[in-house]
Amino acid sequence: MMPYDDARGERPRLLVVANRLPVSAKRTGENSWSLEMSPGGLVSGLLGVTSQFDTTWVGWPGVDVYNEVEKNALTKSLAQMKCIPVFLNGVFDQYYNGYCNGILWPILHHMGLPQEDQHDTNQTFETQYDAYKKANRMFLDVIIQNYEEGDTVWCHDYHLMFLPQYLKEHNNKIKVGWFLHSPFPSSEVYKTLPSRSELLRAVLTADLLGFHTYDFVRHFLSTCTRILGVEGTHEGVVYQGRVTRVAVFPIGIDPDRFIRTCKLPEVTQQMTELKERFAGKKVILGVDRLDMIKGIPQKYLAFEKFLEENPYWRDKVVLVQIAVPTRNDVPEYRKLKSQVHGLVGRINGRFGSVSSLPIHHLDCSVDFNYLCALYAIADVMLVTSLRDGMNLVSYEFVACQEAKKGVLVLSEFAGAGQSLGVGALLVNPWDVTEVSSAIKEALNMPAEERETRHKFNFQYVYTHSAKKWGSDFMSELNGIIAESEMQIRNIPHGLPQKDVIQRYSQSNNRLIILGFCGTLTEQKNSRSKEMDLKLNPELKGTLKALCNDPKTTVVVLSRSDKNILDKNFGGYNIWLAAENGMFEKHTTGEWVKNMPQNMNLDWVDSVKNVFKYFTDRTPRSFVKSSETSLVWNYEYADVEFGRAQARDLLQYLWAGPISNASVDVVRGNHSVEVHAIGETKGAAIGRILGEIVYRKSMTTPIDFVFCSGYFLEKDEDIYTFFESKILSSKLSHETRSKSSSCNNSRKKKKISMNVLDLKKENYFSAAIGQARTKARYVIDSSLDVVDLLHKLAVADTTMTDSFSDSELYEPRNENGNANSKRWTNSVRRRKMEIGDTGQIGM
Numbered sequence: 001m002m003p004y005d006d007a008r009g010e011r012p013r014l015l016v017v018a019n020r021l022p023v024s025a026k027r028t029g030e031n032s033w034s035l036e037m038s039p040g041g042l043v044s045g046l047l048g049v050t051s052q053f054d055t056t057w058v059g060w061p062g063v064d065v066y067n068e069v070e071k072n073a074l075t076k077s078l079a080q081m082k083c084i085p086v087f088l089n090g091v092f093d094q095y096y097n098g099y100c101n102g103i104l105w106p107i108l109h110h111m112g113l114p115q116e117d118q119h120d121t122n123q124t125f126e127t128q129y130d131a132y133k134k135a136n137r138m139f140l141d142v143i144i145q146n147y148e149e150g151d152t153v154w155c156h157d158y159h160l161m162f163l164p165q166y167l168k169e170h171n172n173k174i175k176v177g178w179f180l181h182s183p184f185p186s187s188e189v190y191k192t193l194p195s196r197s198e199l200l201r202a203v204l205t206a207d208l209l210g211f212h213t214y215d216f217v218r219h220f221l222s223t224c225t226r227i228l229g230v231e232g233t234h235e236g237v238v239y240q241g242r243v244t245r246v247a248v249f250p251i252g253i254d255p256d257r258f259i260r261t262c263k264l265p266e267v268t269q270q271m272t273e274l275k276e277r278f279a280g281k282k283v284i285l286g287v288d289r290l291d292m293i294k295g296i297p298q299k300y301l302a303f304e305k306f307l308e309e310n311p312y313w314r315d316k317v318v319l320v321q322i323a324v325p326t327r328n329d330v331p332e333y334r335k336l337k338s339q340v341h342g343l344v345g346r347i348n349g350r351f352g353s354v355s356s357l358p359i360h361h362l363d364c365s366v367d368f369n370y371l372c373a374l375y376a377i378a379d380v381m382l383v384t385s386l387r388d389g390m391n392l393v394s395y396e397f398v399a400c401q402e403a404k405k406g407v408l409v410l411s412e413f414a415g416a417g418q419s420l421g422v423g424a425l426l427v428n429p430w431d432v433t434e435v436s437s438a439i440k441e442a443l444n445m446p447a448e449e450r451e452t453r454h455k456f457n458f459q460y461v462y463t464h465s466a467k468k469w470g471s472d473f474m475s476e477l478n479g480i481i482a483e484s485e486m487q488i489r490n491i492p493h494g495l496p497q498k499d500v501i502q503r504y505s506q507s508n509n510r511l512i513i514l515g516f517c518g519t520l521t522e523q524k525n526s527r528s529k530e531m532d533l534k535l536n537p538e539l540k541g542t543l544k545a546l547c548n549d550p551k552t553t554v555v556v557l558s559r560s561d562k563n564i565l566d567k568n569f570g571g572y573n574i575w576l577a578a579e580n581g582m583f584e585k586h587t588t589g590e591w592v593k594n595m596p597q598n599m600n601l602d603w604v605d606s607v608k609n610v611f612k613y614f615t616d617r618t619p620r621s622f623v624k625s626s627e628t629s630l631v632w633n634y635e636y637a638d639v640e641f642g643r644a645q646a647r648d649l650l651q652y653l654w655a656g657p658i659s660n661a662s663v664d665v666v667r668g669n670h671s672v673e674v675h676a677i678g679e680t681k682g683a684a685i686g687r688i689l690g691e692i693v694y695r696k697s698m699t700t701p702i703d704f705v706f707c708s709g710y711f712l713e714k715d716e717d718i719y720t721f722f723e724s725k726i727l728s729s730k731l732s733h734e735t736r737s738k739s740s741s742c743n744n745s746r747k748k749k750k751i752s753m754n755v756l757d758l759k760k761e762n763y764f765s766a767a768i769g770q771a772r773t774k775a776r777y778v779i780d781s782s783l784d785v786v787d788l789l790h791k792l793a794v795a796d797t798t799m800t801d802s803f804s805d806s807e808l809y810e811p812r813n814e815n816g817n818a819n820s821k822r823w824t825n826s827v828r829r830r831k832m833e834i835g836d837t838g839q840i841g842m
């Protein structure tokens with residue numbers, strides 16, 4: 001991947017948006033502030049990136065400020081550091097302490113939702129969630145004030161999951177990336193979050209989503225599949241017709257900064273002092289925010305066990321733990337502090353003496369130079385996170401150990417466990433015995449092995465810097481934007497609804513062809529387990545009006561079987577084509593079989609057996625059968641299990657029942673369908689059309705077609721069917737001339753007429769929710785079809801009054817010249833009656 005560079009040769013503008021600014025303000029007096037470095041790995045990581053870009057930070061300044069004069073003063077001081085404050089007055093507590101750190105943080109780290117005071121919790125959850133959304137909007141407002149066209153907005157972390165959505169709603173052209181610094185949990189844990197779907201949908205609006213490790217990406221993709229039902233691929237998530245790219249970008253540090261700092265005289269002096277202070281003892285170091293995810297109690301328990309079992313080491317080792325204060329206003333963190341203090345007291349009481357204590361626990365942060373000195377003199381670094389996004393402390397230790405080559409004991413549940421796994425001693429922090437043994441192994445490790453392990457770690461830390469992380473993320477983001485701009489040029493346009501309505505109202509013989517499933521069916525909510533498809537109740541009146549309009553013919557062309565179509569459309573004056581046109585009827589008549597007589601259905605029984613075998617073994621899957629097809633459906637089963645079963649099922653089918661059969665196999669999103677070969681919607685429509693013209697005794701050619709559905713790729717030939725008729729200008733149809741191949745018994749009758757007089761601008765094909773399609777237009781969802789049908793149903797009454805001649809078309813007179821007068825239906829009808837060829841009739 002090429003490092004990102006701006007085409008103008010300037011550093012590209014980047015707005016980094018995170019909950020925290022890299023500095024936090026502390027009030028030092030009236031209207032005066034001191035700015036201190038903010039704690040945590042997000043800030044350290046991002047500081048390593050910013051030099052490549054013209055970066056401005058947007059974030060919370062660390063304090064609530066209500067007075068305008070004070071706000072201005074602080075804003076000015078921060079501006080010198082290219083920081084823009086978002087004052088979260090009034091929402092901060094509920095947003096940060098409540099929703100972010102009381103709800104999201106435990107869920108993301110597999111710790112579950114708080115269980116106490118259920119009743120109160122329900123109430124606070126709502127308030128906190130509202131505050132969370134409000135805070136995200138406050139970030140949006142500040143970004144909008146500072147955004148310049150072409151800027152990239154990089155949103156960080158779980159605090160800002162709604163921000164990508166708000167940004168895109170505001171301006172869809174803004175380049176938006178989102179990176180999660182914490183882990184992403186297994187879907188089983190994430191599922192418990194009450195606002196799970198909204199949050200997922202909101203982040204999926206970003207152009208690029210980044211995670212530290214492949215495991216977190218895997219969890220995220222599978223969560224999207226299970227909760228939203230969308231498909232996760234190696235490229236990302238296919239959501240609302242577009243792919244949101246999801247990828248791994250492991251964060252790093254700025255290693256040179258640590259290496260340089262370790263060489264500063266002030267730091268080497270501190271190192272000397274520390275060595276003297278701990279002379280004759282090995283130093284084990286821990287550096288963590290005092291957070292339950294860091295596993296500090298587990299670390300102390302393991303150290304206690306080590307001292308218990310290794311009396312030799314009792315006066316020869318010391319554990320120095322820097323416990324950086326964090327999130328003090330969240331009750332769980334306060335509890336943790338007293339729990340940890342209790343453990344330190346117990347262990348120091350058991351193994352300490354008047355002159356020495358085994359644990360040096362510091363409830364404070366330390367300055368950067370001193371931290372580097374500690375990293376450099378430590379013999380062992382002990383990281384026991386129960387779960388951690390990355391854990392930069394372990395990288396920083398490695399960077400400072402050029403001379404000493406100490407040992408890193410690292411939790412396998414930290415992101416760093418995956419990157420530094422070769423050089424570190426990996427442990428399960430819950431297994432106190434294992435950690436205790438690792439401490440012993442580290443303290444006794446021969447120099448040669450330490451050197452080899454250090455080399456591995458150092459090599460990784462040095463090459464995977466924060467700079468590389470930032471530049472990789474930005475290159476990918478810019479690559480995606482360029483790619484999607486190219487794709488957008490090839491994507492069909494959205495359906496021009498106004499144009500459809502106007503042309504419909506001006507036509508004399510209109511044909512509407514609609515799919516059923518996913519087009520006219522009611523929207524299912526996540527709880528709905530109904531297997532049978534139902535017509536959207538909102539459409540009932542509209543459909544009736546359309547079907548009863550003498551100038552309109554409505555056809556429902558579906559994969560569904562006859563019974564389902566009968567059940568849903570029995571009361572309408574409508575044409576139905578079941579099983580992709582194998583059967584057709586007008587609702588007043590009987591089903592007519594259009595199946596070739598010699599169609600081979602020998603495969604049906606053996607396929608049924610295979611389907612039954614898999615249905616028995618896949619809970620909540622089921623089989624649907626019709627005369628010419630069998631479908632194994634697993635939409636209500638566990639999605640991933642269903643997919644795995646579908647793969648196996650296909651192998652079974654190919655190995656036996658269908659190896660020589662004339663069948664098509666269609667793998668749907670949640671189904672496998674086997675049907676007799678040859679029937680597609682495109683192949684069926686010509687025949688059905690002929691039948692309609694014949695049965696309706698049509699004398700006026702069809703001059704308007706609207707065709708829309710949620711069709712499989714193979715059925716998209718329905719859209720191209722009409723394209724070819726436009727090209728040849730007319731379809732001279734010989735109905736029934738081929739009926740010898742069909743087993744219906746009706747009298748053959750040859751009709752020669754111009755069934756279609758379809759002009760390009762009167763043909764509207766529209767695929768629902770598909771970015772790649774053969775249709776001319778795309779429609780976002782079936783709701784838009786419903787909306788359009790409502791409007792068509794009343795179009796004749798509203799359109800003549802509401803559109804002016806010039807609005808959408810330029811009317812032509814009968815000589816083909818522009819006509820300034822209104823082009824009325826009667827003129828049009830007369831034109832059709834005369835016909836371009838002069839031949840209409842049977």
Ligand SMILES: O=P(O)(O)OC[C@H]1O[C@H](O[C@H]2O[C@H](CO)[C@@H](O)[C@H](O)[C@H]2O)[C@H](O)[C@@H](O)[C@@H]1O
Pocket residue numbers: 019020039040041042043045157181182251326327388389390391392
């Ligand atoms: O801002 P705070 O609430 O005080 O918390 C500090 C930061 O903690 C989290 O850091 C994470 O980011 C690191 C860098 O990617 C990663 O190494 C670590 O594993 C994470 O825990 C949090 O995600 C940040 O937003 C906070 O700023």
Ligand SMILES: O=c1ccn([C@@H]2O[C@H](COP(=O)(O)OP(=O)(O)O)[C@@H](O)[C@H]2O)c(=O)[nH]1
Pocket residue numbers: 038039040041042044045287288289322324364365366367371390391392393394396
């Ligand atoms: O007194 C201290 C000790 C550590 N750190 C920094 O805090 C960050 C901790 O990041 P990590 O990824 O390990 O975990 P996080 O705290 O972000 O969860 C590291 O960059 C440390 O240098 C700090 O700012 N002050």
